[in-house]
Amino acid sequence: MLSYNFKYELKLLLRSRWIQLLSIVLLLLFSFSTYNGLQKVEKRKKDIADAHLEVKENDEMMLKLLDSVERGMQVSASRWTIPTQPMAVGNYHPRVAAMDPQPMTFIATGQGDLFTHYVKPKVSGDDFTLNFAEMTSPVQLLFGSFDLAFVIIYLLPLLIIAFSYNVLSAERESGSLRLLASQPIGIQTWVLQKLGLRFFWLSILVIFTLTLVFFIVGINPFSQVTLFFGLLALVITYMLFWFALTFLVNLWVGSSSKNAVVLLGLWVVFVLLVPSMLNQLGNTLYPMPSRTIMINEMRTLKAEVAERQDEILDNYLRDHPEYAINDSTQFRGFYHRYMASQKLVKEELSPLINAYEDQLKKQQSWVASFKWVSPSIIVQESLNQMAGTSTQDYESFRKQVIAFAGIWREHFLPFLYNNQDFSQNDYADLPKFQYEQKSFATFGVIPILFLISIGLFAVGFLFSNQTKKEGILASN
């Protein structure tokens, strides 16, 4: 039966122009979304490059100023910005801590439209006041971006539904089912083969168009072999899940229109409802501590600390005797007190920050434990991880930046407490931020999703009871 189904299903699909239509639709969707994704990546790269350029220009100015000062010339800059003072360098010439895009970043915007891709931590700034949020249009956030992940997660299931919601019901409605059922074949097997073949052809089309689009836009998919094949495997398993659903609906529901409504209902549930409900529930169950409260708390603390600044500085210097030895002037100004108290403020605020991190972790584990309710969440998460735009990626970036902010601060402390001027020779030693790429991409979800889909097919096979079949066949 399979060889005949194979031969004639292809003929029918070609003659009804389904294959042609699907190829064009897939080609358009894939190329548009890939192009969109690449545009986003280009903008991100440009933003980062601009930031680097600005720093470079500022550095040149700084070096010129340093040169002039070192030669004993008069400079026209304000006194507190002259880079011989280490704090001026630390505050007015921050380095760019940038998160460079990964090779596959264009496939999913992920959290990329919520977070910035570079920050410039300053010496006098506090870690938690570093702002990672990006200015975004709420409309853009509402609709999301038209990236490859969107096409795969939202639109591909719709194509599958349109393609195969009526495999069995159309036979009944056109009348050919009675003749078909009078042949010595099982109807479930027949539907399974038909859907299997449609799944096969759609997979071929998806693989082919996706590879073609990648080449057209100038990405060599084979330069990222693991990720590219991981992507294909993920997409195909996700498609298999939707074909499993259409198989069940074809067997269990009835007329074409009912099938379509049921399948669209399932689409709404899995693609729209479950993900947003999980998100909402996560936010309600584990609300984020308010940032405003945190900043208020910080200000109160700072005000308290300001009153005991002299004491704090003394304690600090007692802990760091090396600063007392090297410096003969023993000059203590605003920044000496400020930097010493900043450390204290940070320590006192750590419970608040930990609470924030805790809630974030709880939210994430809440979503993680329920993500299997909807495969679209799984696929979205996996695509984000492949793209390097997942929550974990931005978390990792945030942590790296905070660590770098610490290094940056520490670098200037010896200058400050030794009352040592910053000179041209010290320029080369300035710490630089290097984003360390950690890949969170895992392909473990693919076999699990695959097994779920196969399980659904098995359920359809075992529980499509005879009574339903009668209902389909008995009516004239």
Added chain:
Amino acid sequence: MPFRGKRSRKTTTINLLLGFIEPSSGSAFINQLNVHENIKATKRFLAYIPENLMLYPNLTAIENLDYFSGIAGKKLSKSQLVDFLEESGLQSDAFEKRISSFSKGMRQKVGIAIALAKDAKVLLLDEPTSGLDPKASNEFGLLLQKLRTKGVATLMATHDLFRAKEVATHIGIMNGGQLKQELVAADITLQELEKAYLNTMEYKELVL
């Protein structure tokens, strides 16, 4: 063995023989096999032509024949397919045409070809002559007689008394799911058959 009578449940009878529905009591047998217990096995023996035979409109006559015999497990060569279509009386210029342009009579001929290709022992027909013009109806009758000589048992449900008398060996009159009368076609005239039919129907109305 044609059956007839309105609301006589003749399609139900055919559905039972096809195993499309379960009998509420009793059993249907084909070749001594209980249909309900051997759904796939009994289907190998029988061919079925529904009242309005629908094939795949986007496939040609040959392709439809190939597909339906193929999924039933018969691999046929192109020349065999052509032979079966010729035997069923379909004009040869229609072999490569898509079914969407076919009349009911032409579709039925393809149906007969499917039955021939399947080498069926039992042919189930549901109102095959309704909607056929007299010439097509006559051709169809001849085809059935030809099948009879090949040893195919035919069960035809019809309202066409004339065709029933012409084609059948035995005639049963059904009403309300019950076999009311059994006649041997050779023993009666068309007039007698019509009278018997009308009597059975009136009897039903009296009961009501």
